[in-house]
Amino acid sequence: MHDQPSVSELVQAVKNFVDHSAMPELKGRAAFHARVASNVLATILRDLDARDANDAAEYERLKALLPDSDGKSRQALNEELQGRIRSGELTIESAALMEHLKKTAIAQLKVDQPKYSGLATAIED
């Protein structure tokens, strides 16, 4: 498939329209939803950029954290991690678990809400 314009460029074009053409014309609830829509478009752009690398890094961390991980998908490993946390096998005393969860949360938040205060707090530590 052709990619000129690319998906990112198209999303950016729609965001330009929302920000510079639509939003100034809107009032009240509609203006509020336009602002939310613009933020969503920015999230999409960051997601497009970061998803592959984030998923790959998360997968590698899960394989290092969990035994017998060969051939299991990222989703399957996440479910296994969930099971081990629920059973009490992995707790906050596990430095490896905490490091994995922190990296996962940081990567997700950088895409979802890069200005959120908790992100700065986590990166400071």
Place this chain on the structure above:
Amino acid sequence: MSEKQEFDSRLQAVLRRVYGEQIALASANRLSGGASQETWLLTLNGTGAPETLILRRAPEGMEATDDSRAIGLPNEARLIRKAAAAGVAVPEVVHVLEPDEGVGEGFIMSRVEGETIARRILRNDEYAKARENLPAQCGRALAGIHRIDGSDVPRIRKSTGLAQVEQYEQTYQEIGVCRPIFDLAIVWLKENAPKPLEPMLVHGDFRLGNIMVDKQGLAAVLDWELAHYGDPREDIGWMCTNSWRFGQSEKRLGGFGDVEPLLDAYAAAGGAEFTPRDIDWWDMLGSMKWGIMCMGMYETFRSGADASVERAAIGRRVSETEMDLVNLLEGQRYA
């Protein structure tokens, strides 16, 4: 007559019953609210009545149901009157709607001047004095709220801290997503639950956004729909939850102050004596609850019940609470 004219005319009849035939309803404008709860600004002409009033209503068929956590607007009005009698700053309830008045369920209250939008309260210079006064004012208000005897108000449930962990765990499992940080927080909260205190009336949603603030600070406590019997530390911890610091993380209490002056004023006004560490568990409970509430709001989009971009977007705020939970859980490792 249009539906709105019909509504206005019924509303005017209600207001005349309260204030006399010499008054007229000049306008009724919807301010905000979801499908089930609306807030209206009423302006009145004529002597012997305030120029403006606030109407809180649920349209017919949209009243809080018995299985909802919300106590319903008539019970909210009862509690606000009790809070006023206990010396807590609240709007004055001037009338509770009757079914035969034909304007739905709800109540009319005085309009308290001030600001509810957190970012303005936290950032604008005109609220500098308010920010200084708020911690102690909130402490005194909570001590008053926690003393209210609501035993004759129907539909107020008991919900302790541990029961809330279990309730939100169930919601999380029903939604069925795999977000291991929530599992870790739920396990930790269950294993470290503090000894429960004697249940008392708690507001249930005490934070910026739900209080009216003027230049001197706390002007009125609003939004009583989630009131229940529970642990007094829940109200304090909710205001400390990072999601309700609105970007000002370094100020633990609501983004405007420290929790210590609140706790001091709370104890001085007859509340129990707590230390900031006593609030830690409730602070984490707050992040866990808000994260799962965000998942639930996104579910209304995913299921097709609400197609709005806002409901979709809130699903991408769950990660804010995941980050907060990781930060708090890390803090507990070294505690």
